[in-house]
Amino acid sequence: MIDFLLQPFQFEFFRNGLMAALMVGALCGMIGVYVVLRNMSYIGHGLSHAAFGGAVAAYVMQWNFYIGAGLWGFVAALLINHTARRYQIGADAAIGIITTASFAVGVALISRVRKFSTNFEAALFGNVLGVTQADVWVIAGVLLASAVLVFFVYKQLLFVTFDRDVARIYGVRVEWVDTLLSLALAATIIVSMQTLGVTLIAAAIVIPPIVARMLTDSFSKMMLFSIVVGALNAIAGMYLSFLVDVASGATIVLVGALLFVLSLVLRSLRRRAAKGRAGPGDVLVPLRSGAELFE
Amino acid sequence: MAQPVVQLLNVTFGYGTVPVVEDISLHMHRGQFAGLVGPSGAGKTTLLRLVLGSLAPTRGSVFVEGMDLKGRPSPCVAYVPQVETIDWNFPVTVEQVVMMGRIRRMGFVPWPSRADRRAAQAMLERLDILPMARRHIRDLSGGQQQRAFLARALLAQPDLLVLDEPTAGVDLKTQENILHLLADLNRDGVTILMTTHDLNAAATHLPWVFCLNRTLIACGPPDEVFNEATLNQTYRGDMVTFRNEGILFIAERPHHHTVRDIIPNPVPGEDIQPRK
Known part of the structure; x- marks a missing residue:
């Protein structure tokens, strides 16, 4: 059994890939809590597509991938915010327009240049084999920076996420908190692209917080659970990917989806147990379902 | 005289050209407990947001503890x-x-x-x-x-506690409890400003009211302010007040008709001839 578990570790690509996936899983779980509770699930999906345009542009211009995708993603996030506020367009529509246009820029550039279809596929669907030692360090840096941010701005982030208008009245600098979170989210998405792929990042950001939400009503516990679920999910997904020889991004997301179903089952079992204990007069208000949270 | 906790000087606020509230001047002293009443769309919430520093007045100034807010929240x-x-x-x-x-x-x-x-x-x-x-x-x-x-x-x-409709959406008993709790807090020295839709609760529980409908129509103790002239001006309707066992009641004047004038046979199968 131990040999079986340790067997993949003889390959450097697996060690790098596992480290990367573990940290990306924890990072997405942490930032995802805010994304899900602010009903911004779609933003993760949109931003990853927007960043793809930047990544391709950076490749064509021979800039650093992280700088290209990062700047592009951050500008897209600001544009979405601005458009939604200024022109009274729903945020979902603004995301739909800006990020898809940005993605289209990437596709257009690729169709002109045509010479890097493997990289194209890696960015879309994730390629953990391509993760280098340097990538692992970048991911570690973003994870550390985000953890420091969440640690020191925890109370402000919680208040703004719970009730932004009231948070401002109580002296929280809401615009600053939003900007910091946007930066952390953009950085999260960009470092996750290599491991998970553009098309699958949204799931890694959304599933761990929702699984955590099913298990607790306390914010601090939800944060802790979400990070742990994200990390465990990534490790399990990586092993599965190695064993059944399927793309790592896909296995990570599928394991996540399975965890989500398990958490649903667990919750309904707990609720049934609670119903058994409660008297006939007790009313159990249903928790909002995962499906509602996805909307 | 002591500095007021809240002071509004000729405050106007509007989106575009239409003012939501216009030329409002009022003040509240330390320890005062006041309600803000008026119909829907009268600008009650806007006025609260001005005091909270969530909105900056288009004209005029809002002071809290002597500080001109200019759209910034006050720590007090x-x-x-x-x-x-x-x-x-x-x-x-x-x-x-x-x-x-x-x-x-x-x-x-x-x-x-x-x-x-x-x-x-x-x-x-x-x-x-x-x-x-x-x-x-x-x-x-x-x-x-x-x-x-x-x-x-x-x-x-806080020096000032602001509440938006604290009695909305709860049953009568709870409403009563909340208002008594606020009165207790006020006796302990907290200055309170709240909005309410419920004129009767305001009349029996609040020592001071501001009647608002775009402009400040009147202010004072409800016993003095809640008269038919002021209420008609505030609510642009036909209001009636009456006293029972020393308590002031406010209602809309019946429209000189009953339900049977509108629906002659309200109870299907009831053996009543419609009025000619």
């Missing part, structure tokens, strides 16, 4: 929002919500200090919801919900 004001605006599914416990009120005093670490915890517990105790501290906010009853958010506001140790 705490706010209790309408319960309908709260996301009751958000994963927070009562204690976590209440602790938000202390955000200006807390340190850099994510967890509350021992002093923070003591202050929060004392406040929960005072508002009689200490046993609910570890529970999710959805587990609270209507009155307890209101008290939890009141506890959050009081933990900020």
Whole structure:
């Protein structure tokens, strides 16, 4: 059994890939809590597509991938915010327009240049084999920076996420908190692209917080659970990917989806147990379902 | 004379060209307990947002404790929002919500200090919801919900407490309890400004009212202000007041018709001839 578990570790690509996936899983779980509770699930999906345009542009211009995708993603996030506020367009529509246009820029550039279809596929669907030692360090840096941010701005982030208008009245600098979170989210998405792929990042950001939400009503516990679920999910997904020889991004997301179903089952079992204990007069208000949270 | 806690000088605010509130001048002294009444769309919420510093006046100035707000919140004001605006599914416990009120005093670490915890517990105790501290906010009853958010506001140790419709959406008994709790707090020295739709509750529980309909129509104790002339001007309707056992009641004047004038046979099968 131990040999079986340790067997993949003889390959450097697996060690790098596992480290990367573990940290990306924890990072997405942490930032995802805010994304899900602010009903911004779609933003993760949109931003990853927007960043793809930047990544391709950076490749064509021979800039650093992280700088290209990062700047592009951050500008897209600001544009979405601005458009939604200024022109009274729903945020979902603004995301739909800006990020898809940005993605289209990437596709257009690729169709002109045509010479890097493997990289194209890696960015879309994730390629953990391509993760280098340097990538692992970048991911570690973003994870550390985000953890420091969440640690020191925890109370402000919680208040703004719970009730932004009231948070401002109580002296929280809401615009600053939003900007910091946007930066952390953009950085999260960009470092996750290599491991998970553009098309699958949204799931890694959304599933761990929702699984955590099913298990607790306390914010601090939800944060802790979400990070742990994200990390465990990534490790399990990586092993599965190695064993059944399927793309790592896909296995990570599928394991996540399975965890989500398990958490649903667990919750309904707990609720049934609670119903058994409660008297006939007790009313159990249903928790909002995962499906509602996805909307 | 002491400086007023709140002072509005010729305040006008509008989106575009139409003012929502116009040329409002008013002030509140320390220890005052006042209600803001007026019909829907009269600008009550706008006026609250001006006092809270969420909006900057188009013309005029809003002072809180002598500071001209200019659209910035004052550290001396705490706010209790309408319960309908709260996301009751958000994963927070009562204690976590209440602790938000202390955000200006807390340190850099994510967890509350021992002093923070003591202050929060004392406040929960005072508002009689200490046993609910570890529970999710959805587990609270209507009155307890209101008290939890009141506890959050009081933990900020404000000079002025602002509440938006604290009596909306709760039953009569709870409404009565909330108003008595506010009166208790006021006796302990908290200055309170609240909006309300309920004129009868305002008449029996509030020592001072501001009648608003775009402009300030009148202000004073409800006994003096709630007369038919002022109320008609405020509500642009036909209001009637009467006293019963020393208590002031306010109602809309019946329209000189009964339900049977509109629907001649309201009860199907009832053996009544429609009036000719």
